[in-house]
Amino acid sequence: xxxxxxxxxHSVIEKGQTVTLxxxxxxxxDNLYWYxxxxxxxxxxxxxFVKESKQDESGMxxxxxxxxxxGGTYSTLKVQPAELEDSGVYFCASSQDYGASNEKxxxxxxxxxxxx
Amino acid sequence: xxxxxxxxxHVILSEAASLELGCNYSYGGTVNLFWYVQYPGQHxxxxxxxxxxxxxxxxxxxxxxxxxxxxxxxNLRKPSVQWSDTAEYFCAVIPSSGGxxxxxxxxxxxxxxxx
Numbered sequence: 001x002x003x004x005x006x007x008x009x010h011s012v013i014e015k016g017q018t019v020t021l022x023x024x025x026x027x028x029x030d031n032l033y034w035y036x037x038x039x040x041x042x043x044x045x046x047x048x049f050v051k052e053s054k055q056d057e058s059g060m061x062x063x064x065x066x067x068x069x070x071g072g073t074y075s076t077l078k079v080q081p082a083e084l085e086d087s088g089v090y091f092c093a094s095s096q097d098y099g100a101s102n103e104k105x106x107x108x109x110x111x112x113x114x115x116x
Numbered sequence: 117x118x119x120x121x122x123x124x125x126h127v128i129l130s131e132a133a134s135l136e137l138g139c140n141y142s143y144g145g146t147v148n149l150f151w152y153v154q155y156p157g158q159h160x161x162x163x164x165x166x167x168x169x170x171x172x173x174x175x176x177x178x179x180x181x182x183x184x185x186x187x188x189x190x191n192l193r194k195p196s197v198q199w200s201d202t203a204e205y206f207c208a209v210i211p212s213s214g215g216x217x218x219x220x221x222x223x224x225x226x227x228x229x230x231x
Contacts, residue, residue: 003159033216042120043206043221056217091160098215105216107152107160 002026004108006092012114018080021111025074025094031103032075033095034067037110038088046090049075050098061086082115089113118143118209122222129197130230137192137225139181139207149190150208151181152221160206166190167212177201202229 007022025032034046046065047057051072060067064083069075079086092108121140129135141147151163164175171183181192190207207222 031216040223042223045217045219048215048217058217093160093216095216103216105162109157109159 004092004094004106006090006108006111008111009109010112010114012116013082014116015084016081018078019082019113021077021079021090021092021113023075023077023092023094023108025092026096026106029094029096029106030072031095031098032069033093033105034075034077035091035093036088037091038085043091046077079113082113084115087113087115118147118211118220120207120209120220120222122205122207122225124225125223126226126228128228128230131199132196135192135194135197135201135227137205137207137227139190139192139222141188141190141207141209141220143188143209143211146212148210148212149181149183150210150219151175151179151190151192152206152208153203154206155203163192163205197227197229199229199231201227203227 005024013019030051032049035043037043045059048055049069052069066078089110091110093105095103095105097103119142123138149166152160153163154160163179164173166173166183174180179194183190205225210219
């Protein structure tokens with residue numbers, strides 16, 4: 001089966017610009033997660049969609065970040081305006097079932113974002 | 117809130133050497149424990165997980181991990197590493213009552229295996 005795909009794989013932008021990251025989950029997966037890893041630090045949860053609804057966005061850093069999931073399929077994460085501290089790797093993951101006991105999470109390869 | 121510590125940030129081993137990567141967590145309740153691996157240029161994938169039962173868990177590619185509750189540890193081991201094990205390894209914890217929105221990852225350990 002096709003895996004979780006993320007676009008672009010790399011993005012280099014200047015401070016103040018806007019960037020939109022895209023994630024295509026595995027078909028049929030209702031749960032979609034965004035995570036971020038700032039260089040040298042741990043991977044941190046950003047938000048969780050169930051279908052098109054935001055189930056939990058407690059990890060979103062601030063209101064410069066906007067996530068959407070149109071029709072419960074692909075998701076976008078927009079950063080506007082980007083700041084230097086937004087640099088890092090943004091991971092997307094999807095799963096079919098909910099709950100750590102049953103859930104198998106599939107990750108994308110990540111988008112490396114560099115803000116200069 | 118829980119936390120995860122991976123003490124080894126960068127490990128270099130020769131092929132056939134034994135591997136042990138440390139992982140300690142802090143949390144007041146029961147947890148589910150995971151090790152993930154990211155090979156160069158690839159996505160994160162699950163190596164093994166522990167939910168309950170036998171504290172010695174076997175995963176893919178000959179890896180195993182042992183949950184020692186009294187030490188809050190979940191160290192990853194492999195008796196004999198190969199060059200293809202070169203990757204970054206992440207320990208992760210989820211409270212037993214939670215889902216992946218509650219996951220806490222460690223900072224990762226980069227393993228370099230020299231042929």
